Amino acid sequence: MIAIVDYGIGNLRSIAKALERLGKTVEVTGDPERLEAAEAVILPGVGSFGEAMDNMEKNQIVPVLRRMFDDGKPILGICLGLQLLFERSQEAPKKKGLALIPGEVRKLPPTTKVPHMGWNRIYFKRQVPLIENIPQGRFFYFAHSFYVLPEDESCVVGICNYNVTIPVVVNVGSLWGVQFHPEKSATWGMKFLENWVRSIDSNASHSSD
Amino acid sequence: MLAKRIIPCLDVKEGRVVKGVHFENLRDVGDPVELAKRYEEEGADELVFLDITASYEQREIMIHVAEKVAEVLTIPFTVGGGIGSVEHVSKLLRAGADKVSINTQAVLNPNLITELAERFGSQCVVVAIDVKRTWDRITSRSYWEVFINGGRTPTGKDAVAWAQQVERLGAGEILLTSMDTDGTQSGYDISLTRKIAEKVKIPVIASGGAGKLEHLAAVLQEGKADAALVASIFHYRHYTIPEAKAFLRKRGIPVRMEE
Numbered sequence: 001m002i003a004i005v006d007y008g009i010g011n012l013r014s015i016a017k018a019l020e021r022l023g024k025t026v027e028v029t030g031d032p033e034r035l036e037a038a039e040a041v042i043l044p045g046v047g048s049f050g051e052a053m054d055n056m057e058k059n060q061i062v063p064v065l066r067r068m069f070d071d072g073k074p075i076l077g078i079c080l081g082l083q084l085l086f087e088r089s090q091e092a093p094k095k096k097g098l099a100l101i102p103g104e105v106r107k108l109p110p111t112t113k114v115p116h117m118g119w120n121r122i123y124f125k126r127q128v129p130l131i132e133n134i135p136q137g138r139f140f141y142f143a144h145s146f147y148v149l150p151e152d153e154s155c156v157v158g159i160c161n162y163n164v165t166i167p168v169v170v171n172v173g174s175l176w177g178v179q180f181h182p183e184k185s186a187t188w189g190m191k192f193l194e195n196w197v198r199s200i201d202s203n204a205s206h207s208s209d
Numbered sequence: 210m211l212a213k214r215i216i217p218c219l220d221v222k223e224g225r226v227v228k229g230v231h232f233e234n235l236r237d238v239g240d241p242v243e244l245a246k247r248y249e250e251e252g253a254d255e256l257v258f259l260d261i262t263a264s265y266e267q268r269e270i271m272i273h274v275a276e277k278v279a280e281v282l283t284i285p286f287t288v289g290g291g292i293g294s295v296e297h298v299s300k301l302l303r304a305g306a307d308k309v310s311i312n313t314q315a316v317l318n319p320n321l322i323t324e325l326a327e328r329f330g331s332q333c334v335v336v337a338i339d340v341k342r343t344w345d346r347i348t349s350r351s352y353w354e355v356f357i358n359g360g361r362t363p364t365g366k367d368a369v370a371w372a373q374q375v376e377r378l379g380a381g382e383i384l385l386t387s388m389d390t391d392g393t394q395s396g397y398d399i400s401l402t403r404k405i406a407e408k409v410k411i412p413v414i415a416s417g418g419a420g421k422l423e424h425l426a427a428v429l430q431e432g433k434a435d436a437a438l439v440a441s442i443f444h445y446r447h448y449t450i451p452e453a454k455a456f457l458r459k460r461g462i463p464v465r466m467e468e
Binding site: 010012017118144181183 | 212214276279282283284285299302303305306327328329330332381410411412435436465467
């Protein structure tokens with residue numbers, strides 16, 4: 001079962017349906033016990049940084065996610081879900097993030113249209129299994145006003161250019177974060193999710209060895 | 210480079226997609242789920258579903274349509290028409306809509322924009338603005354006036370100032386319809402679109418008047434729109450989305466096409 005963290009706001013149906021189409025059982029939940037029972041967790045991309053953190057703190061999800069990260073359980077953050085992995089965000093300066101990845105989240109510079117809304121090309125800095133069969137420069141769907149800035153650039157796997165270079169695929173161990181919405185990115189987005197689901201399955205078979 | 214978006218708009222009545230001129234002589238053009246899937250496969254970048262009756266009973270039907278559509282679609286979609294409360298928006302987003310479009314209620318209660326943006330994020334709050342060129346007798350000048358209630362009620366509001374205000378209040382996008390060109394198939398209102406696109410930082414979706422592919426190119430280039438809303442010319446198969454995108458690409462406009 002894959003758990004989708006419910007912050008109590010927004011559209012979680014699309015990501016749930018996308019994973020179900022890939023043959024996975026999905027549970028949308030804010031219950032820490034259900035998260036611990038899951039083989040993998042998705043931090044979805046809805047709402048705002050402050051509200052999502054408040055909600056996860058209230059439901060005592062934060063320590064569970066830290067533990068899962070330490071245990072090497074697969075976690076995928078999407079859009080806001082990627083930003084929550086960092087220490088802090090200009091969207092809610094007083095709020096502490098999950099701090100699983102050192103670095104911060106900044107507002108996109110006002111030299112371009114904000115939000116960064118629509119389809120943009122993404123480029124990979126290195127080959128990893130999660131981007132298998134996705135060529136360079138394919139279009140993915142974005143809808144965000146903030147972007148992540150990791151302290152250690154080596155965790156950045158994919159980028160996108162929108163006047164600034166935006167890290168859009170970030171990886172630390174079994175933790176992945178993407179700034180785009182794979183569930184809204186048509187063929188290539190589904191390909192990405194398919195690769196992620198496959199990586200969970202191989203993760204599970206390794207740990208049972 | 211961010212691609213310019215082509216967004217088919219589907220008018221929905223009693224759970225079916227319909228098409229008419231100025232909301233009259235409606236013809237049934239199909240099932241929303243089937244049409245949505247077909248447009249996605251053809252390469253639509255997003256879809257907009259507009260509930261054109263928006264009575265209380267219709268509300269539940271539209272939520273049901275959103276649920277069905279979300280099951281099959283892997284591109285974003287917006288639902289608009291008769292939306293006026295946080296609860297209604299919450300239901301639509303829960304059903305699987307990515308964005309909602311508000312119009313009349315945004316004018317009557319501008320705080321709604323801020324409430325929605327703070328709760329759900331700006332990226333899912335589209336403010337639709339219906340505009341008509343109007344003569345102001347007091348100043349003896351014409352201006353772009355905002356209309357509400359499906360274009361029936363003038364507000365006296367200046368469209369450019371209103372666009373800037375909705376941006377400040379937290380809107381993530383503006384869906385700008387020219388009532389002067391809507392339904393005419395004679396081209397988008399380029400000067401209106403450009404004026405507003407230059408005055409706000411949020412994306413502007415131009416609507417009203419597409420009849421030829423040339424019109425799409427004009428509103429995306431000279432009109433500086435970030436996206437073009439299209440209805441009749443796709444519904445009646447005058448053109449397909451791949452034809453439209455190939456045309457735009459030839460004009461040097463960045464569009465999403467799978468190579």
